[in-house]
Each structure stands twice: as C-alpha cells, then as structure tokens.
Amino acid sequence: MxxxxxxxxxxxxxxxxxxxxxxxxxxxxxxxxxxxxxxxxxxxxxxxxxxxxxxGDPDEPDGAEDEPADRPAPWVLFAPPAAAEDRLHRSDNHTPLWTVQNFVGWYNTTFLGIAGSQARAIPVCWAEHPGLAQEVAVLAYSWRRAHIGTTANVRDAQLWLQQTRPGFAARLAEWVHPHCLDGRHREVGAVYRANRFAAAESEQRSDATPSRKESQ
CATH class of the missing domain: 1.20.5 (Single alpha-helices involved in coiled-coils or other helix-helix interfaces)
Structure with a gap:
C-alpha cells in the first residue's frame, strides 16, 4: 500500500x-x-x-416655516391652534393640557353651528367634567394627527369631520348639565378631579404672573 x-x-x-x-x-x-x-x-x-x-431637524432654527412636524396640511384653511408639541413652543415647558386648551378655543370659533343644532361650543367648564375632559383631549389630538405634520392625510381629516366630530357633538349632552351649555356650570355625573397636568400648568401660570412688588 x-x-x-x-x-x-x-x-x-x-x-x-x-x-x-x-x-x-x-x-x-x-x-x-x-x-x-x-x-x-x-x-x-x-x-x-x-x-x-x-x-424636525435639530439644526434648523426654532420656528422654521418649513418644519415638517408643525406644518398644517394644505386643506387647513385657518391658522391651527398652538400646541405644546410645536417647535416654537417646545422650550416653553407647556404640557399637553395647554395643547387641549388652545384647541378648545380654536374649535369654538370654527365649529359653531346654527341655533338648535348639535354643532355647539364646548362649554367653558369642560375640564370640570372628567368624561368630557377625556373626550375633548382625544378630539384635540386626533384632529392634530389628521391635520398637522407628517401624519396628516386627507382621508383621516375627512373621517374626523364625518365621524369623529359629529360623534363627539352627539355625546356632549351626556357629560354636562344643560345649564353648562349656556355657561352656567352645574356638577353632574362624575365628580371633578384634577388631571395629571393641572399642577404643572398652575405652577407655570404662577411663575408667569408678576408679584405685586414686581409690578410696582
């Protein structure tokens, strides 16, 4: 071998x-x-x-007009409500409650219908009714997602107009006393409790208000 x-x-x-x-x-x-x-x-x-x-691009200056995350969609005809998430306000330490409050004011000047219709203003006491407060918060942020920035699309915007807003308007009377809709708050249903952002908002307002000594 x-x-x-x-x-x-x-x-x-x-x-x-x-x-x-x-x-x-x-x-x-x-x-x-x-x-x-x-x-x-x-x-x-x-x-x-x-x-x-x-x-957004952190290298761009604050308030850049072409900021994609803050840009209203072409179909948004009126200036949108200011939001804590906007680049212009990110350094102001606002909470989402500020976003919702601004939306309520914008909504009440935009979606106010004829007398007797369901297109009624959100009552001033909305934050004192827990169920309504939660509905308003979702209404505000669903509007923002459908109309502002890179998530905006006309299909969601139309869905918000056809279903989300009318559904909210139809349920409005479930959360408040009829007097509330006329500006006379009445406590009904769920008892008021502070939301998780209220303390921060209150503290921020206190810091922004000058004391008497400072104003003299």
Missing amino acids: SDEEITPRRSQNSAEPSDGGTSPLEAQVEALTEIVGGLTSKLTALRGRIETLEN
Missing part, C-alpha cells in the same frame, strides 16, 4: 487553510460580517431620517 493511499486527502470544504492563509469558513464569516455592518449603517441612517421627519 502506498503512502498516498494511507494519507487521507483534505476535503475541499475543510475549515483549515491549506496554504497557511484564510480558510473558506473564515472568508465566509468575514463576508457576512461586512454585510451585517453595511445593513447596520443603513438601519441607523433610516432611523435618523424617521426621527427627523417626526421631530
């Missing part, structure tokens, strides 16, 4: 290099590592682009 027959031949797929260089397995691992690295870089870039679209 010859030495060639006794010595086993190396497999072509052997993980050990035949000439002291890189083995096929190591080469495959290096190639996969390079591919994964490239995909990671692309994923990071995409994540950055998504954050820019959602929150």
Whole structure:
C-alpha cells in the first residue's frame, strides 16, 4: 500500500487553510460580517431620517416655516391652534393640557353651528367634567394627527369631520348639565378631579404672573 493511499486527502470544504492563509469558513464569516455592518449603517441612517421627519431637524432654527412636524396640511384653511408639541413652543415647558386648551378655543370659533343644532361650543367648564375632559383631549389630538405634520392625510381629516366630530357633538349632552351649555356650570355625573397636568400648568401660570412688588 502506498503512502498516498494511507494519507487521507483534505476535503475541499475543510475549515483549515491549506496554504497557511484564510480558510473558506473564515472568508465566509468575514463576508457576512461586512454585510451585517453595511445593513447596520443603513438601519441607523433610516432611523435618523424617521426621527427627523417626526421631530424636525435639530439644526434648523426654532420656528422654521418649513418644519415638517408643525406644518398644517394644505386643506387647513385657518391658522391651527398652538400646541405644546410645536417647535416654537417646545422650550416653553407647556404640557399637553395647554395643547387641549388652545384647541378648545380654536374649535369654538370654527365649529359653531346654527341655533338648535348639535354643532355647539364646548362649554367653558369642560375640564370640570372628567368624561368630557377625556373626550375633548382625544378630539384635540386626533384632529392634530389628521391635520398637522407628517401624519396628516386627507382621508383621516375627512373621517374626523364625518365621524369623529359629529360623534363627539352627539355625546356632549351626556357629560354636562344643560345649564353648562349656556355657561352656567352645574356638577353632574362624575365628580371633578384634577388631571395629571393641572399642577404643572398652575405652577407655570404662577411663575408667569408678576408679584405685586414686581409690578410696582
């Protein structure tokens, strides 16, 4: 029997290099590592682009007119209500309650219908009725999502007009006393309780109001 027959031949797929260089397995691992690295870089870039679209470019000056996250959709005919999420107000430490309060004022000057219709103003005492307060907050933020920034689309805007707002208007009388709709608050239903943003809003108003000594 010859030495060639006794010595086993190396497999072509052997993980050990035949000439002291890189083995096929190591080469495959290096190639996969390079591919994964490239995909990671692309994923990071995409994540950055998504954050820019959602929150705006931090390098742009405050109040930039072309800020995508704050830009009203073309079908928004009237200046939208100011919101704590707007770039112009992000440094003012406003809470979402401020966004809702501003929306109520905007809503009451926009969606006020004829006498006797369901298109009535949101009563001044809305925040004192827990059920109504929750409805108003959702109404405000659903309007904003459908009409402002990168999430705005005409289909959601039409849905808000056809279903969301009329549904809210129809339920309005379920949360308040009839006198509330005339500006005379009456406590009915759920008992008033402070919302989770009330303390911060109250403190902010106190800080913004000059004391008597300062005003003299």
